[in-house]
Amino acid sequence: xxxxxxxxxxxxxxxxxxxxxxxxxxxxxxxxxxxxxxxxxxxxxxxxxxxxxxxxxxxxxxxxxxxxxxx
Numbered sequence: 053x054x055x056x057x058x059x060x061x062x063x064x065x066x067x068x069x070x071x072x073x074x075x076x077x078x079x080x081x082x083x084x085x086x087x088x089x090x091x092x093x094x095x096x097x098x099x100x101x102x103x104x105x106x107x108x109x110x111x112x113x114x115x116x117x118x119x120x121x122x123x
Contacts, residue, residue, distance in 0.1 A: 062112065062113075063095075063110040063111065063112060063113075064110065064111060064112075064113045065095065065108055065109065065110050066092070066108070066109050066110075067106065067107070067108055067109075068082075068086075068106075068107040068108075068109060069104060069105070069106055069107070070082070070104065070105040070106075070107060071103075071104055072102055072103025072104045073103075079105065083107065083109075086109060090111070091111045091112075092109035092110065092111045093109065093110055093111060094107065094108075094109060095108045095109060095110040096108040
């Protein structure tokens with residue numbers, strides 16, 4: 053997962069692409085796991101015409117006990 057921590061607003065960001073064949077419930081589960089165990093919150097969602105979603109997650113930088121996302 054590519055994390056950008058150079059943002060001026062004090063957050064670090066990471067992109068996540070969800071394929072079009074992934075149903076809404078599974079997408080919600082993936083994002084919930086990222087929030088619960090990685091400290092990420094939803095910053096932006098773009099849904100494309102082909103059904104794929106580009107999700108941007110953010111979190112405050114700091115010490116993390118668990119590794120980043122690995123999808």
